[in-house]
Each structure stands twice: as structure tokens, then as C-alpha cells.
Amino acid sequence: MYTKVWIVAAKEWRDGWRNRWVIGATLIFAVMALGITWFGGVVNGQSGVLPLAATIASLSSLTVLVVPLIALLLGYDAFVGEQEQGTLLLLLTYPLKKIDLILGKFLGQLAILFVATLIGFGSAAVAFSWNNVSWSVIQTFLVFIISATLLGAVFLTLAHGLSLWVSEKAQAAGLALLVWFSLTLLYDLALLALLVGREGWLNESMLTGLLMFNPTDLFRLINLVSIDAQGMGVLASLGKMNISLPALYACLMVWIVASLALSLLRFHRKKV
Amino acid sequence: MADVLIHVNELDKKFGSLAALQQVSFELSEGQMLALLGHNGAGKTTLMKTILGLETADSGIVEVFGLPAGRANYRIGYVPENVSFYPALTGYETLQYFARLNGLSRSVAKDTVNRLLTRVHLADAARRPVKHYSKGMKQRLGLAQALLPSSLGKPEVYDPKLLILDEPTVGLDPVATLEFFDMLAELKQQGCGIVICTHVLPGLEQYLDRALILNQGRVVVQGSIAELHEQARLPVKVIPKGLNGSLSQDPVLQPYLQQNGLLSVPAEKALDIASRLLSKDTLNDLQITAPSLPELYQYFMQQTVSAKKVEAIYVH
Numbered sequence: 001m002y003t004k005v006w007i008v009a010a011k012e013w014r015d016g017w018r019n020r021w022v023i024g025a026t027l028i029f030a031v032m033a034l035g036i037t038w039f040g041g042v043v044n045g046q047s048g049v050l051p052l053a054a055t056i057a058s059l060s061s062l063t064v065l066v067v068p069l070i071a072l073l074l075g076y077d078a079f080v081g082e083q084e085q086g087t088l089l090l091l092l093t094y095p096l097k098k099i100d101l102i103l104g105k106f107l108g109q110l111a112i113l114f115v116a117t118l119i120g121f122g123s124a125a126v127a128f129s130w131n132n133v134s135w136s137v138i139q140t141f142l143v144f145i146i147s148a149t150l151l152g153a154v155f156l157t158l159a160h161g162l163s164l165w166v167s168e169k170a171q172a173a174g175l176a177l178l179v180w181f182s183l184t185l186l187y188d189l190a191l192l193a194l195l196v197g198r199e200g201w202l203n204e205s206m207l208t209g210l211l212m213f214n215p216t217d218l219f220r221l222i223n224l225v226s227i228d229a230q231g232m233g234v235l236a237s238l239g240k241m242n243i244s245l246p247a248l249y250a251c252l253m254v255w256i257v258a259s260l261a262l263s264l265l266r267f268h269r270k271k272v
Numbered sequence: 273m274a275d276v277l278i279h280v281n282e283l284d285k286k287f288g289s290l291a292a293l294q295q296v297s298f299e300l301s302e303g304q305m306l307a308l309l310g311h312n313g314a315g316k317t318t319l320m321k322t323i324l325g326l327e328t329a330d331s332g333i334v335e336v337f338g339l340p341a342g343r344a345n346y347r348i349g350y351v352p353e354n355v356s357f358y359p360a361l362t363g364y365e366t367l368q369y370f371a372r373l374n375g376l377s378r379s380v381a382k383d384t385v386n387r388l389l390t391r392v393h394l395a396d397a398a399r400r401p402v403k404h405y406s407k408g409m410k411q412r413l414g415l416a417q418a419l420l421p422s423s424l425g426k427p428e429v430y431d432p433k434l435l436i437l438d439e440p441t442v443g444l445d446p447v448a449t450l451e452f453f454d455m456l457a458e459l460k461q462q463g464c465g466i467v468i469c470t471h472v473l474p475g476l477e478q479y480l481d482r483a484l485i486l487n488q489g490r491v492v493v494q495g496s497i498a499e500l501h502e503q504a505r506l507p508v509k510v511i512p513k514g515l516n517g518s519l520s521q522d523p524v525l526q527p528y529l530q531q532n533g534l535l536s537v538p539a540e541k542a543l544d545i546a547s548r549l550l551s552k553d554t555l556n557d558l559q560i561t562a563p564s565l566p567e568l569y570q571y572f573m574q575q576t577v578s579a580k581k582v583e584a585i586y587v588h
Contacts, residue, residue: 004373007369007372007373008373011358011361011365011369014361014365015358015360015361018360018361018401019360085355085356085357085358086352086353086354086355086356087355087356087357087358089321089326089352090350090352090355090370090417091373092326093324093326093345093348093350094345094370094373094374095345095346095373095374095375095422095424096373272326
């Protein structure tokens with residue numbers, strides 16, 4: 001089983017990097033991360049590199065928009081694309097289990113996402129610590145890169161689920177954009193509207209619970225808990241919530257495992 | 273006696289209320305080529321998918337190599353309709369991927385892929401991305417993929433003994449189509465059983481051993497090409513040369529005379545008519561042509577439509 005998973009993953013890796021937009025997106029991502037690191041203080045009228053906490057907070061805002069988008073674009077046609085080009089039907093006649101195909105595609109595309117994140121935030125880390133290398137900076141960026149990859153993994157599994165749900169690539173693309181828009185923008189707006197419009201109606205535990213239903217909020221929380229979030233306004237209060245880092249990671253993992261399981265269920269019922 | 277590769281008996285398959293296959297029965301032995309013919313939606317692809325175990329039968333028996341459908345896919349090579357493969361991968365990488373999925377080790381896969389690419393005349397294009405392949409090259413890549421052996425994780429490898437090809441010649445030019453069928457004929461001679469579903473009928477009969485015509489999920493007719501001729505008994509075409517105008521004056525030949533000096537003669541009278549023509553002094557050439565596969569197909573489909581009309585009138 002493992003061999004088949006790696007064969008599929010290796011093919012996805014190779015196939016993925018042949019797409020110019022993946023390389024382009026990685027480079028744009030790196031340029032944006034570098035820009036935020038070097039010129040992040042400009043919006044506050046400051047020059048030079050911001051403190052670590054502020055830089056991570058700014059990079060988080062970039063990550064919750066860009067990483068899910070790259071993951072969704074990478075994965076939306078993983079299955080429906082193969083269905084349209086006739087290879088999904090062909091693969092089903094090979095001695096390959098559906099779970100091997102799902103895991104192989106997931107791991108191959110996750111590796112691409114990890115490298116894109118590593119290049120993007122790795123270059124930001126190098127820029128940040130150019131004259132000031134310290135273990136805490138490296139540690140913070142490592143946590144950031146791992147959590148960003150996990151965030152991407154959630155959206156990758158969601159994209160694969162969508163790809164198995166529909167029968168046309170265009171439908172999958174539309175739904176992927178809807179998921180991106182809902183989870184990166186609409187959900188938090190709705191939550192904010194609830195907080196402001198119905199003051200006192202949402203207590204802290206309810207808010208915490210609602211945040212768990214959005215992987216982008218989980219990602220934000222992981223990084224706010226990891227850094228000293230003082231002076232970050234509303235974000236700081238979220239960072240001070242009584243949630244442990246492992247619990248937040250576990251929540252992201254639940255998202256990934258649940259999406260993979262749903263994808264597998266859907267694949268078993270799918271007519272190819 | 274040749275081994276039976278496919279045994280289908282009274283197969284039924286429904287999608288909701290739609291009966292996709294009804295009481296379908298047939299057999300295919302090694303070294304035979306069977307054509308599945310029928311209009312779009314007749315049930316050909318569903319039948320192929322059922323043989324591959326991708327669809328389950330509602331009732332009836334579907335055995336491949338004596339095993340339930342789907343259990344012996346490692347002995348089957350399959351080319352789906354309109355398969356276009358992975359555009360960014362090269363032909364070599366595409367075959368290597370499928371070879372590895374079939375359980376071949378990296379080194380065995382490498383040798384096998386090179387051998388098959390040469391066999392389907394794609395060795396020169398092996399390192400080119402598939403997106404730059406022509407339709408014909410993609411179809412040949414599909415055939416090479418179908419010919420990949422399988423190992424099931426064991427040291428020995430199994431070459432496919434059965435090929436299932438869904439519209440493999442769509443979009444091919446006439447020369448590429450002939451080349452493709454020549455490759456199939458070679459495989460057939462090596463004992464490979466072939467099921468081919470195609471709408472490209474002209475010239476196909478010379479490669480076929482059997483044909484099965486489906487209409488709305490039912491078998492209209494099946495058998496060898498000779499058996500189909502026997503059953504249809506369509507008139508043969510007799511084309512005499514050098515008898516300018518004398519045909520219309522011959523009371524025996526005149527009833528069969530068509531346009532352009534062509535005679536359309538019932539099969540059982542073909543010999544008598546030919547003898548009569550041969551006795552004429554001015555005859556310098558004589559061609560006798562049996563009905564083509566498209567004509568047989570048209571005949572059997574029309575029979576089905578007529579039968580349905582009669583049934584409809586009777587029911588109402």
C-alpha cells in the first residue's frame with residue numbers, strides 16, 4: 001500500500017511543478033512575504049523591520065488569504081480533472097486502492113505546498129534575522145511554516161473533497177473559490193457581526209468553539225499563542241484565550257482527517 | 273481448445289429506472305476480436321465497465337478468466353474512451369507511472385516502457401510532454417499503457433491476455449487507423465483476446481472474429497461475421513465490366529439491375545448470376561462484393577426499429 005501511495009505522490013509532485021503557475025505563485029508568495037518583513041512598518045510610519053510578533057501577525061494575515069488559495073487551486077481538479085481526461089477510470093482498473101490514490105494525491109500536493117511555504121516564509125525568516133540570528137526567531141518561523149502547511153493541508157483536503165463531489169472542473173473551481181471566500185472572509189465577518197451586534201450574547205467559550213470551525217482562525221490562534229501577542233489589539237485577546245497549542249494543532253488535524261475520510265466516503269460512492 | 277476469457281450470461285444492469293443492459297450473454301475466447309457495436313447510449317461502455325468490475329451487475333454472471341469481474345484486472349489492458357493522459361508528463365513518464373502502479377520494479381518498468389514505446393512507434397517522442405502529442409500518438413500511448421504487464425508484487429510478470437478498447441480510433445486519420453488495427457491483429461495472433469467498441473465500421477470486418485450489436489441495452493444480434501451474413505442474407509453486389517447496355521436486355525439479369533450497371537443479387541442466386549455473366553463473351557471483369565459491416569449494422573438496427581414499431585402497434 002505504502003509503495004502505491006508514494007508512486008502516486010511522486011507523480012503529483014512531478015506533475016505539479018511542471019505547472020508554471022505553481023512556480024509563479026511560489027515566487028509571488030516569497031516576494032509578498034519579503035515585502036511584509038522589510039516594509040511592514042511603513043503603514044505605521046516606521047521604517048525597517050518590525051518586531052517579531054508584529055511581523056508574524058502581518059505574515060499571518062497574508063497566509064490566511066494566500067495559502068488556502070494556493071491549496072485550493074492546487075487540489076480542485078485533482079480528481080475531477082482526471083475524470084475529465086479519462087485517467088480516473090483507467091486508474092480504477094489498476095491494482096490501486098481508492099485510499100492509496102487519495103493519500104498519494106494529498107501527500108504529493110502537500111509536499112509542493114510545503115516547499116512553496118518554505119520558500120515564501122523561509123526567505124522572510126532569512127530577511128528578518130539577517131543581522132540578528134537567534135533560536136527563538138528560527139523556532140517562531142518554524143512553527144509558522146508548519147502551521148501554514150497544516151492550514152494548506154486542510155484546504156487541500158477540502159479541495160479534494162470538492163473535486164470528488166462534482167463532475168465538471170468548472171464546478172469544482174467555482175466551489176473552491178466559494179469555500180475560500182467563505183472561510184477566509186465571510187466567516188470572520190459574520191463572527192464579528194455577532195460579537196458587535198449582539199454584545200454579551202457570545203461568551204468566550206462559545207467564541208472559542210466557533211473559531212474551531214474555521215481552520216484559518218485556528219491557524220491565527222496557533223501563531224498568536226506561539227508569540228508574545230501583546231499590543232496586537234483584538235488579536236491579542238484571542239491569543240490569550242485558554243487554549244493549549246497542542247489542542248489547536250489537534251483541531252487542525254481533525255479537520256484534515258475528517259476531510260480525508262469524507263473524501264474517501266464520497267469516492268466509494270462516486271460514479272466515474 | 274482456446275480458453276474462454278470472458279463469459280457473460282443473462283446480465284442485467286439498471287441505473288434507476290433505466291435498463292442499461294438486459295439479458296446480455298456472450299463469450300470471448302483467446303485470440304478472438306469482438307466488436308461491440310451500437311448507437312450512443314446502447315450500453316456498450318456500461319458492458320465494458322461491468323466486465324472490468326467498475327459497475328456491478330444487478331443479476332446474471334460476468335466472469336473474466338473464470339473469476340468474478342474485477343478480480344483478474346491484472347490480466348486486462350484497458351483504453352478508455354477519449355483518454356488524454358497527463359499533459360505535463362512525457363510519454364515515458366506516463367507509462368512509467370502506470371507500470372509502477374502495476375507492481376513492476378523501477379528497473380523492470382524502465383525496460384518494459386522502452387520496449388512498448390518502440391512497439392507503438394513512440395520511441396522518438398518518449399521524452400516529449402503528452403500535451404504536444406497528436407491524437408494518434410495519444411491513442412498509441414493508450415495502447416502501450418494497455419499492454420503493460422503486471423506483477424502483483426511477485427517476481428513473475430503477467431502480460432495482458434485481454435484488451436478492452438473503448439473507441440480507440442476516434443479522431444485518427446485513415447492511415448493511423450489502419451496501423452492501429454494492424455497492431456491489434458498482431459496481438460490477436462499472439463493469443464490476446466480483444467473487445468473493441470467503435471463507430472468506425474468500414475474495413476473493420478477483416479480484423480474481427482465476432483460482432484455483437486446492442487440496442488437500448490439488448491443484444492440485437494451476435495456471432496461471427498459469416499453468421500451475421502447468413503442471418504441477414506442481404507443481397508450481394510455484382511459489378512460486371514464490358515457488357516455496355518446488354519444487361520437491361522437480358523430478362524434474367526434485368527430484375528437485379530441497379531444504377532451504374534451494378535447488380536444487386538440475393539445471396540443464394542449470386543453463383544447463378546455470376547455463371548450467367550461469365551458466359552458472356554464481352555465480359556472483361558467481374559467483381560462480387562459481400563455486404564459490408566456498416567450495411568449489416570444498418571440492416572440489423574432497422575430490423576430492431578421495425579420490430580419495436582410492430583410491438584408498439586400491437587400493444588396500443
